[in-house]
Amino acid sequence: MEPILRVEHLTHTYGSGTPFERSAVQDLSFQVEAGEFLGVIGHTGSGKSTLIQHLNGLLRPTSGHIYLDGTDIWAKPKEIRQVRFQVGLVFQYPEYQLFEETVYRDIAFGPTNMGLTPEQVDRAVREAAAFAGLSEELLDKSPFELSGGQKRRVAIAGVIAMDPKVLILDEPTAGLDPEGRERLLANIRAYHQAKGNTILLVSHSMDEIARNVDRILVLKDAHVLMSGTPREVFARAEELESAGLDVPQVTRIARALRDRGLAIDPAVYTTEELTAALLALKKGGSAVC
């Protein structure tokens, strides 16, 4: 089956021909399967933001190609707007981008521009609001009366309302407290399950990525450093750390236990797994390897 997104030899150079010339992404190739929940991680300056702005055509590659459902998105540059309806991008701190008089109208902006009928728009708005965890009575309020966390949900609902094939979330939980983070991620997981569409989650937090995604793409210095399931990626903890990335605390505990002679898989990344592994180890009696 054709992957939903295929990136081939993507290079983007800023300030071409000036002394500040710099490639933010360099010869990047990877693909995303339809329905996949992919985590994208990399520290500041690794090329994450430049990459995701290419996926919905906000930036045009200096060289290389991006295929959406098998079609090069720049094959017909005049129709790039269609790509933006299909690949929804929620920026960092999107709550600063709300502009309408009511929450309802803000969420309705995208689907209205897509040319849906008022009935279809209404259905899209209500469904998106529910997915984003916004209650019905908030729809008539001004976005500016809402809390920061609610505003962010409005911004996310505005993108979900376009029913994109691919939803890209850039640091959706930045600045939220632990409970707020977990609640928002639970909403995103439920949306993914209900819709079965493709999600790209960009985050600084390895813990957050590890607990939510099927596969992780790690970027470093404009290149793909590695990609694989969370388990495969965390098995290479030293490489991650040398790329300036966090390794989940549980993985670091597992490694420290291994250093102390315990036969623990160093790639575990949840406390549940590590607890189970330790209990099994003690029961088995062969604690030291």
Added chain:
Amino acid sequence: MLQTEQLEYAYPAEEGKTPRLALGGVDLNIEKGSFVVVLGHNGSGKSTLAKHFNAVLLPTGGKVWVEGMDTADEALLLEIRRRVGMVFQNPDNQIVANVVEEDVAFAPENLGVPPEEIRRRVDEALAVVGMEKFVRHAPHLLSGGQKQRVAIAGVIAMEPECIVLDEATAMLDPMGREEVLSTAHRLNREKGITVILITHHMNEAEEADRVIVMNDGQVAMDGSPQEVFCQVEKLRALGLTVPDTVELLYELRQSGWDVPLDALTVEACADAVAAAMK
């Protein structure tokens, strides 16, 4: 260094509504030279509390003293701000100049410090935060962590006795967070500056002298990191998580293991688990 007595604060209410108390009677005494982390979920009052420490906000009830000076006394405002410096969340909102050294010099210039003394302070402050190589750089080209360190240097150049970091790490990536955190610890250790760090990243509290947990405008917990983090159920009830180290030890204890709950760091936790294995 800092003292509050029955501190209350209500944000101005909309017409016809009763004002909500963001702080409802806080009594605190913060020792000179200590490193204090204040935790709490959004809306718990932690940032409101922080803004009282250098008179950005004034109490609507009760008192705040900075080294014995009442923050409500307008005549003392400059003296108070000189002693307690503040670094805020968004690095882009607190840079005022086009060149790093000018930004750091901004506060001492306003305090009327002589030029040669300013030069010394700026160089020293940038060295302390490890940004001396960027003296003549443009701030907007720096990373988030670097910008925050410049903001901290700007505060250090006032030679304060206390620095309040109000969620100063919230918008940074792990590397930037680590840069800011280790800078704060170094200032505390080497210069004896009192540090108050407001955050919702639990692991930033691991090495603090004292952890204060705010909830609903009140102090809900107060003690050493070990004392606070071993109260797993209470923290969860307050909408906070515990570090994974403590969570692991907690789960193992639930299964009948004899492990302590206060092994906060990865190494201490691994030691405790390995010991229980034998």
